[in-house]
Structures are given as structure tokens and as C-alpha cells.
Amino acid sequence: MVNLELYKVFYTVAKCGSLTKAAEELYISQPAVSQAIKQLERSLGGKLFNRTHKGMELSETGGKQIFPIVEQALKLFENAESKYTELKDTATGVVRICASDTVATHFLLPYIKKYHEKYPDVNLILQNGTSSETIELLKNKKGDIGFVNLPIDDSEISLTNTVMRLHDTFVASDAYSELMGETVDLRKLQDYPLLMLELSTATRQAIVSFAHSQGIHLHPEIELASLELMTELAKTGIGIACIPKEFVKHELDSGELKEIKTNPALPTRAIGLALPKDENLTFAVKEFLNMILAEKD
Numbered sequence: 001m002v003n004l005e006l007y008k009v010f011y012t013v014a015k016c017g018s019l020t021k022a023a024e025e026l027y028i029s030q031p032a033v034s035q036a037i038k039q040l041e042r043s044l045g046g047k048l049f050n051r052t053h054k055g056m057e058l059s060e061t062g063g064k065q066i067f068p069i070v071e072q073a074l075k076l077f078e079n080a081e082s083k084y085t086e087l088k089d090t091a092t093g094v095v096r097i098c099a100s101d102t103v104a105t106h107f108l109l110p111y112i113k114k115y116h117e118k119y120p121d122v123n124l125i126l127q128n129g130t131s132s133e134t135i136e137l138l139k140n141k142k143g144d145i146g147f148v149n150l151p152i153d154d155s156e157i158s159l160t161n162t163v164m165r166l167h168d169t170f171v172a173s174d175a176y177s178e179l180m181g182e183t184v185d186l187r188k189l190q191d192y193p194l195l196m197l198e199l200s201t202a203t204r205q206a207i208v209s210f211a212h213s214q215g216i217h218l219h220p221e222i223e224l225a226s227l228e229l230m231t232e233l234a235k236t237g238i239g240i241a242c243i244p245k246e247f248v249k250h251e252l253d254s255g256e257l258k259e260i261k262t263n264p265a266l267p268t269r270a271i272g273l274a275l276p277k278d279e280n281l282t283f284a285v286k287e288f289l290n291m292i293l294a295e296k297d
Contacts, residue, residue, distance in 0.1 A: 003043075004077070007070050009036040010048060014067055018055040094123045095284050098134040098143040102227045103271060106247050107164050108147070115288055122284045131202045138276045144285045146274040149202035158275045161293060166244040168207060168266040171257040175237035179260045186262040187216050193239035195230045196220035203269070207242055210267055218242070231257070244269075 013022040013033060023030040041048050041062075048063040049056045058064045099108055104126055112124060127134075127143060131152070137143035139156045152159060170189060172179070179192075196218070197204040211218045221239055224230045227247055234241035235256050241248075251257040273292070275281070281289070 003040075006036050006040040006043070008074065009033055010040055010063075011067070011070050011074055013037060013049065013056050014058055014063060017057070093282060093284050094125060094144075095282075095288050096125045096127060096137075096142070096144045097147075097288075098127045098129055098137045098145065099147040100130060100134075101128055102247060103147045103164075104128070105228075107271065111288070111292055115291055118291075119284065119287065130200070135274065138274055141276055141279070143276070144279075144281070145288060147271055148274050149206070150270040150272040152272065152274065156277050158277050159272050160275060160289075161273045162270045163273050163292060164246070164271040166246060166269040166271065168203070168242060168269065169245045170240050170242055170260040170262060171234055171245075171248055171252065172240040172260060173235055173237045173257060176240060176260065177258075179240075180258050183261045183263045186211070186214065186264055189240065189260075189262065190216065190218060193221040194218060195222050195224065195233055195239040195241040197227070197230070197242075198223050198225055203244075206269055207266060214264060242266075 009022065009026065012025055013019060016022045016025060019030050019033050019037075023033045026033065037049060044062070044066075046062045047059045048066075050059050058067055097104075097108065097112075104112075108126075112126070115122070116124060127137060129137065131148040134143065134146040134148050135152065135154055135157055138146045139154075146157070147163065148159075150159075150162065176192070179188075196207070199205065199208070208218065220242075222233065224233075227243055230241045230243060231248055231251060233239065234243075235251065240260065241257075245252070245259070248257055252259060273289070
């Protein structure tokens, strides 16, 4: 096993040419310096210095042969330490962001653009996945930041902040105008063609769970994996989409879709920011977090 400290002492003595001066530079005693040199010589099985009246001279067949190699190695270690310090104080490297397509499109996109403009040297990797897939990436240290549907109860990740509130609602084209303009009983929508996300998604599970608590069973006519496709189908009049209002703001503002208000209304949900447990965050990751959280304060 290489003892780096012994080589540091060897290098300092060779550079200073004196045990006393080396001890002063290393902030240790002269006997400790002398002992370290003897220990390294025993380990290598040869003489590294000649002790002269002028001080310490590198031996021809030992010290002079290894000095340039030791010098180069110590500089490499110094560069490694400098690089690590730079990572803690400079936005470089990689930031791996885990989120669903919908969250990335409707929430993260402006932050990603702003961050990339500010820190062009950082490689942003956006990993698509459901909340459960995002959590697995964080737990396996394959992601740096995750955005998940709340609530989440998992002791192996760290939940920090709620970054977005979601208001699930029902929207449709004018093909269902008889349901618009007044609040309708949620139970009534059981008789209409519904468009909903797949049952495996946290969004669908939250809606189904709430409906069941009211004694209502909402069975979709069409299940989809994409909110964007669901929105397009709703615009054609195929059915009534169950979707967060925040994700169809443009369509509601333009009148392409209209909200169907229900009694009871679907409960508010939230997107939370999650991090790997007990992980030392790089400066680049911290800066991305700060950019998001600064606008949420």
C-alpha cells in the first residue's frame, strides 16, 4: 500500500535540501521528517538521500531516479484536489434531472432554458419516468434531482419542497356543452365517455381513490399514457378529459376546451422536489435547486 504522506516528505526534503527546512514547511518536527525518510527507504529497499555537510542530496541510484515520478504524481493529486474544489464552487459536470414528460414540458422547461444559458458548461440530462421510476433512479444514485407526485412515503429519499400545485378537473369541447356553465354532480360523469391516464400513474390512482371514497366509479372509455394526446382527443370531441387545469391553460384560455365543474371537485395535488438520501450535492446541482426554489419563495 502506497503511503502518500511518506512521498510528500521525500519530495519536500529533496526540494528543500534540508531536514530542518522540510520540517518547517511541513509543520512537523525534524525527527519526524528523518523517521519518515528512513521508513520510506526501508519500504523501497534502498537509499534515497546522501547525508552531507551541506544537507540532504538525492542519491544517484535511488532518489534522483524516482524524484521526477514522485513530483509528477503529487502534482496529479494536487490537480485532483483542485478539480474537486472547483466542482464545489463552479457549475461544471453533469446534472441528472428525473421527471415525467408532462412535468418537464409544463414546469421544468423554462428553468432548463434559463439554467443552460447561465451555465452552458453543465451537461443537463433529463431522464423521463413516472414518480415511482424517478424514486428508483434517486435511490440507486442514478439521478441528482427528481420531481414526483405527492404524497410520497419513502425513507430512502429526501423530499424538500412542494414546487407546483395541480388542480385536476374535467375539460371537454363544445360537444358536451350541456355540462358547462353550471356545477354538475360528479356522479353524472359516470355516464359520459371519459379520457384518463393509465391506472399505473399516480395521477389516475389519486383520482380513482378519491372517486371511490365518494362511492363513485369513474371508468374511462380511453386510457392514455400521454396528457398531450389526451388533450388533443378532448379537442376533437371524442370524450371528456380528466387532467390538471395547469396543463391545459392555453386550451382553456383560447376556448378550444372548457372546464366542467363538479361537485365535489377533485382534490388538489402537488409536485414535490426529491433528492437522493445523504448525498453531497455538487455546486451545479445546488445552483439548479436554488434557481427553482428562489421563484417558489
